[in-house]
Amino acid sequence: MLTCSKYHFEEKVLEKLIRLEHKMEIFNEKMKIWKDSISTKLSQFEDKMDSYDETTKHFKIQINNKIDIFEEQMSNMSQSLTSYSQQLKEAEQTRDNLIVQQREDFSKMMAKNDVIAFSAYRSLSQSLSTGTVVNFDKVWTNIGNGYNPNIGIFIAPRSGLYHFTSVVMSESKALYLRLFHNGAKISSSYMDGGFKTGLFDVLLSLEKRDTVSIKSTGTYTVHSSGGNYISFSGYIIK
Structure with a gap:
């Protein structure tokens, strides 16, 4: 009875050992699978990290290239603006020189021609008081x-004999x-109204x-309108 029980016990122990060994094999297999999976994932992660590093490196290269291109474009634009600014200054200087030359040429021509002449008018009435100058404020000619x-x-721009006329x-x-x-009174003109x-x-x-000017002797109104009724003219004779 005892022998049988011992045998039975050993059989049970052996059976448990076999089961345990089987479980260990299954566990080891699972561990291997898990290890392989982890290894694969680590490898994939490393590949992704390598790809990320490569992408980052490529991106940095692109950014640096774009920065270099942008800096070059900005430098070219700055040089172009500097060139345009210089050209503009030169053009303005040329224009100013031309204006000065034209004025000098005109002054020389006028001095050579010896012409002095003007003709002016008013298009509106003007209220006057004693000593007020009648202002013919619109000009037809003013050589x-x-x-x-x-x-x-x-x-008078220069000395000479002048002829003056005026209609009021x-x-x-x-x-x-x-x-x-x-300040000397030369001539008078009186109109009794109407x-x-x-x-x-x-x-x-x-x-x-x-x-030479035309002035009022008192409080009056000199008439004019769009018809330009009044004028003042003069020119040098010699």
Whole structure:
């Protein structure tokens, strides 16, 4: 009975050992599979890391190349802008020189031709008080720039004999004007109202910088409109 039990026990132990060995084999097989899987995944990961490193390296190379290209383009643009700026400065200098030359040529031509002449007018009425200059503020002709339309006064560019004429017009009330050479009264024109015209026509011997103007003797209104009814003209005779 004891012998049988011992045999049975050993058989059971052996059976368990066999089962354990089988489980160990299964475990080892699973471990091998797991190890292979881990190894494969590690290999794949390493491949991906290598690919990532390669991609990163390639990306860095592309970025650096683009930066180099951009810097080269910026350098070229800067050089082009510098060149254009220089060309613009040269063009402006050429233009300025041409303007100066044209002015000099014009001045020489005018001095050679010896022409001084102007003709100006007003397109609107002007209210006057004693001593107010009638300002013919619009210019048809101003050769020699002797007439100043901002103040209505002719300033002789040079000495000579000049001829001056002027047409003026009153409104409903009277108008009394005088033509002055410097501060001297030269000629007068009186209109007793009702849109009448008055005339000035004089020859004056002027020195350089002498002035000629038409002034009011009191509180009046000189008439004009879009018809340009009043004018002031003059020119050098010799």
